[in-house]
Amino acid sequence: MANFKKRFTADAYAEGILQGDRIMLSRAITLVESALREDALLSEQVLEKVMHATGKSLRIGITGVPGVGKSTFIEAFGTYLTGLGKKLAVLAIDPSSQRSQGSILGDKTRMEELSHNPAAYIRPSATGSSLGGVTTKTRESMLLCEAAGFDIIFIETVGVGQSETAVHGMVDFFLLLMLAGAGDELQGIKKGIMEMADAIVINKADGDNIQLASNAKIAYENALHLFPPSDSGWYPKVLTASALKNEGLTHLWELILNFEKHMKARGQFEKNRNEQNLKWMKETIRHQLEKLFYDADAVKRVLAAKETEVIERKVPANVAARQLLDLFF
Amino acid sequence: MANFKKRFTADAYAEGILQGDRIMLSRAITLVESALREDALLSEQVLEKVMHATGKSLRIGITGVPGVGKSTFIEAFGTYLTGLGKKLAVLAIDPSSQRSQGSILGDKTRMEELSHNPAAYIRPSATGSSLGGVTTKTRESMLLCEAAGFDIIFIETVGVGQSETAVHGMVDFFLLLMLAGAGDELQGIKKGIMEMADAIVINKADGDNIQLASNAKIAYENALHLFPPSDSGWYPKVLTASALKNEGLTHLWELILNFEKHMKARGQFEKNRNEQNLKWMKETIRHQLEKLFYDADAVKRVLAAKETEVIERKVPANVAARQLLDLFF
Numbered sequence: 001m002a003n004f005k006k007r008f009t010a011d012a013y014a015e016g017i018l019q020g021d022r023i024m025l026s027r028a029i030t031l032v033e034s035a036l037r038e039d040a041l042l043s044e045q046v047l048e049k050v051m052h053a054t055g056k057s058l059r060i061g062i063t064g065v066p067g068v069g070k071s072t073f074i075e076a077f078g079t080y081l082t083g084l085g086k087k088l089a090v091l092a093i094d095p096s097s098q099r100s101q102g103s104i105l106g107d108k109t110r111m112e113e114l115s116h117n118p119a120a121y122i123r124p125s126a127t128g129s130s131l132g133g134v135t136t137k138t139r140e141s142m143l144l145c146e147a148a149g150f151d152i153i154f155i156e157t158v159g160v161g162q163s164e165t166a167v168h169g170m171v172d173f174f175l176l177l178m179l180a181g182a183g184d185e186l187q188g189i190k191k192g193i194m195e196m197a198d199a200i201v202i203n204k205a206d207g208d209n210i211q212l213a214s215n216a217k218i219a220y221e222n223a224l225h226l227f228p229p230s231d232s233g234w235y236p237k238v239l240t241a242s243a244l245k246n247e248g249l250t251h252l253w254e255l256i257l258n259f260e261k262h263m264k265a266r267g268q269f270e271k272n273r274n275e276q277n278l279k280w281m282k283e284t285i286r287h288q289l290e291k292l293f294y295d296a297d298a299v300k301r302v303l304a305a306k307e308t309e310v311i312e313r314k315v316p317a318n319v320a321a322r323q324l325l326d327l328f329f
Numbered sequence: 330m331a332n333f334k335k336r337f338t339a340d341a342y343a344e345g346i347l348q349g350d351r352i353m354l355s356r357a358i359t360l361v362e363s364a365l366r367e368d369a370l371l372s373e374q375v376l377e378k379v380m381h382a383t384g385k386s387l388r389i390g391i392t393g394v395p396g397v398g399k400s401t402f403i404e405a406f407g408t409y410l411t412g413l414g415k416k417l418a419v420l421a422i423d424p425s426s427q428r429s430q431g432s433i434l435g436d437k438t439r440m441e442e443l444s445h446n447p448a449a450y451i452r453p454s455a456t457g458s459s460l461g462g463v464t465t466k467t468r469e470s471m472l473l474c475e476a477a478g479f480d481i482i483f484i485e486t487v488g489v490g491q492s493e494t495a496v497h498g499m500v501d502f503f504l505l506l507m508l509a510g511a512g513d514e515l516q517g518i519k520k521g522i523m524e525m526a527d528a529i530v531i532n533k534a535d536g537d538n539i540q541l542a543s544n545a546k547i548a549y550e551n552a553l554h555l556f557p558p559s560d561s562g563w564y565p566k567v568l569t570a571s572a573l574k575n576e577g578l579t580h581l582w583e584l585i586l587n588f589e590k591h592m593k594a595r596g597q598f599e600k601n602r603n604e605q606n607l608k609w610m611k612e613t614i615r616h617q618l619e620k621l622f623y624d625a626d627a628v629k630r631v632l633a634a635k636e637t638e639v640i641e642r643k644v645p646a647n648v649a650a651r652q653l654l655d656l657f658f
Contacts (some may be wrong), residue, residue, distance in 0.1 A: 047645045055642055136647055143645065194556060195521050223552035227523060277639050277646045284650035289618040310606050313384055316376045316472065317606045318465055321613035 007031075010042060014049035020149045022121060029123060032140045047140060050147035055273070057089075057146045058260060061167045063157045063193065064177030069203045073177060073243040074154060075111045080249040081152055082119035089145035090114070091138055092156040093125040093163050121150065135166035136287075139280060142170065168196045169276055172269065173256055176200045178220070180212035195227060197236050199255055205240035205248065213240045232268040234259065298327040336360070339371060343378035349478045351450060358452060361469045376469060379476035384602070386418075386475045387589060390496040392486045392522065393506030398532045402506060402572040403483060404440045409578040410481055411448035418474035419443070420467055421485040422454040422492050450479065464495035465616075468609060471499065497525045498605055501598065502585055505529045507549070509541035524556060526565050528584055534569035534577065542569045561597040563588060627656040 008016075008024075013031070016024025032043045064070050078088050090111070114120045123145075125138055142153050155171055157163045168174050176197040194200070200220050205213030220238045229235050237255055241248025263269040293299055306324060309315045315323075337345075337353075342360070345353025361372045393399050407417050419440070443449045452474075454467055471482050484500055486492045497503050505526040523529070529549050534542030549567045558564050566584055570577030592598040622628055635653060638644045644652075 044645070044648045044651070048648060051642055051645060140645070140647065190557065192521060192524050195524055219551065219555060222548070223555045226548060226552045274640045277642075278636055280646035281636070281639055281650045281653075284647045285622065285654060286615065286619060288650070288654050289622060290615060293614065293618060307607055307610070310610055311603045313380055313606075316373070316380060316469070317609035318469065318613045319373045319377060321610045321617070322373070324610075325614060325617050 007042065010045035010049055013046040017050050017144055017148045018053055025144060025148045028144050029141045033137050047143060050144065053147040054143045055146060057151055057153050059142065059153050059171040061155050061171035061174040062177065063164050066158060068177045068179055069243055070156065070177055071110045073203055074156060075114045076243040076246055077249050078114045078120055079117065082117055086151045087119050087149060088152045089121045089150040090154040090156060091123050091125060091141055093138055093167065135163060136284060139170050164193050164196065169279060173198050173259055177203050179204055180209055180216040198234060198259060199236055200238045201252060202240045203243060206242035206245045232263055232266060234262055293328055296328055299324055302327065336371065339374035339378055342375040346379050346473055346477045347382055354473060354477045357473050358470045362466050376472060379473065382476040383472045384475065386480055386482050388471065388482045388500040390484050390500035390503040391506065392493050395487060397506045397508055398572055399485065399506055400439045402532055403485060404443045405572040405575055406578050407443045407449055408446065411446055415480045416448050416478060417481045418450045418479040419483045419485060420452050420454060420470055422467055422496065464492060465613060468499050493522050493525065498608060502527050502588055506532050508533055509538055509545040527563060527588060528566045528568065530581060531569045532572060535571035535574045561592055561595060563591055622657055625657055628653055631656065
């Protein structure tokens with residue numbers, strides 16, 4: 001798609017973004033998402049030119065399985081935050097959209113109220129050929145949104161794939177949405193996601209569900225108490241909320257502000273971001289090295305056969321690796 | 330050290346190992362642990378020659394923070410298993426031993442009874458320059474132990490470092506040792522380790538501690554119930570045990586056999602091992618590619634400066650990565 005669209009100069013993109021021009025921001029994100037090599041170089045230039053204006057937002061990751069009420073929650077919490085005078089950008093990563101365009105189109109009309117809110121900007125994530133690709137593009141898009149003046153960035157994932165670890169590695173605060181009726185609804189959540197959460201919100205705590213949600217809150221609090229705190233000394237908190245009834249949102253926002261204060265007081269906020277950035281650099285290097293290796297004809301030709309030998313235990317895995325490396329060099 | 334020792338032919342090592350000759354096994358593990366390039370090639374040959382005799386043991390990872398009674402537990406459980414006629418090998422990974430030889434020497438006398446047991450073989454892990462290095466050597470040592478006829482392999486880690494993920498990636502069953510008095514003793518356990526456990530044993534359930542251990546068991550059961558099962562459909566179990574009084578060991582062994590049956594009935598046992606092997610191959614490739622990159626003079630010369638630029642947000646991390654990659658090629 002992007003190939004048929006008009007390009008601007010890096011200066012034009014950067015200037016537009018720094019002035020908060022949404023159309024230029026959208027075009028720049030499209031550029032970031034493009035698979036063309038010349039677009040990648042141009043978007044690098046744009047990013048470098050706006051770099052000085054990045055880093056000022058609060059980055060919040062939000063995850064939860066389908067059915068947990070994520071869209072309604074983001075709509076309600078987002079509207080609450082814009083009501084406080086905040087400018088909010090929502091970036092959504094949907095692994096399924098890598099395969100079909102359907103869910104991306106769906107995303108656009110999903111948050112009806114927020115999408116018409118002048119203080120909010122909603123952008124579904126790029127389709128991409130690899131998870132590494134999608135998430136590095138999300139990082140770049142996040143920086144562009146910051147440069148465009150957004151105070152808060154939501155990065156939304158569906159909680160069933162591998163993108164959560166990547167998102168955890170690019171946000172300041174990681175929020176997990178759950179439902180009451182602990183147990184069954186967890187089948188879809190991947191192992192390890194709960195341990196990354198800075199807070200769990202039991203959503204849909206309304207009507208007949210209030211008591212159940214309150215029980216679930218206690219159960220999760222007890223469970224989380226058994227888990228070690230993160231290096232920052234922050235113990236994950238559990239809240240109940242009703243996105244439908246706009247309840248629990250003030251409490252959640254206070255919690256997030258407390259978290260930010262806690263982290264900044266210990267120098268953990270900046271430390272975490274620095275580590276995230278260095279890790280991003282190293283992951284990019286690793287992806288490129290691996291891409292080069294696995295795309296090489298000499299490797300491609302024998303990889304499947306080598307894998308079979310390893311599975312059939314005809315050759316130890318480390319020996320197979322060495323043989324492939326010998327072919328590569 | 331290894332450089333001054335006598336080498337044998339690959340055939341001699343392999344023959345000795347396949348005959349269950351402990352001295353040859355120990356020498357082969359020393360070879361595996363050697364940092365010399367020619368030793369690496371020789372140990373590859375040994376491994377290839379014994380490969381057909383590997384894969385028949387049950388591989389059990391055991392972790393827990395210092396103070397949890399790991400040595401006493403392994404001594405008691407190991408003695409119990411050899412009492413059933415099993416041949417047991419214990420490989421211990423101790424990250425601190427990468428720095429000083431002290432704890433390795435300590436390890437040797439740690440399990441007094443087991444170390445004099447003719448059906449048991451205890452070997453502290455190699456010192457190594459990197460975690461990747463240590464764990465790949467542990468995998469190779471594990472295969473050599475299998476070829477030497479051991480039925481059960483324990484791989485022991487201290488539960489405070491990063492080696493647990495690597496060990497989880499090479500064993501069939503992952504056991505976490507805990508103490509009663511939930512909460513405080515967890516400070517040392519790294520996040521994410523509990524989610525990898527196939528079973529938790531509350532150790533030191535004896536004397537005044539019995540009631541506490543029983544309470545802890547219930548608390549952990551409730552907590553684990555909130556977590557998703559692994560892909561195999563196995564829900565982690567919680568047991569109490571007293572290594573000191575030899576209590577709970579039969580129950581644990583039955584649990585492990587049930588686990589094995591559960592996994593084999595679903596084809597998950599083999600599937601898991603195949604995935605582990607392919608992952609080992611890919612990780613070896615990745616480590617080698619990264620080593621080549623970070624050892625390159627062109628990269629070494631500017632890496633620290635580039636990292637500073639990234640931290641100071643003078644350059645986006647992905648752009649810094651591309652610049653380093655350009656220097657490398």
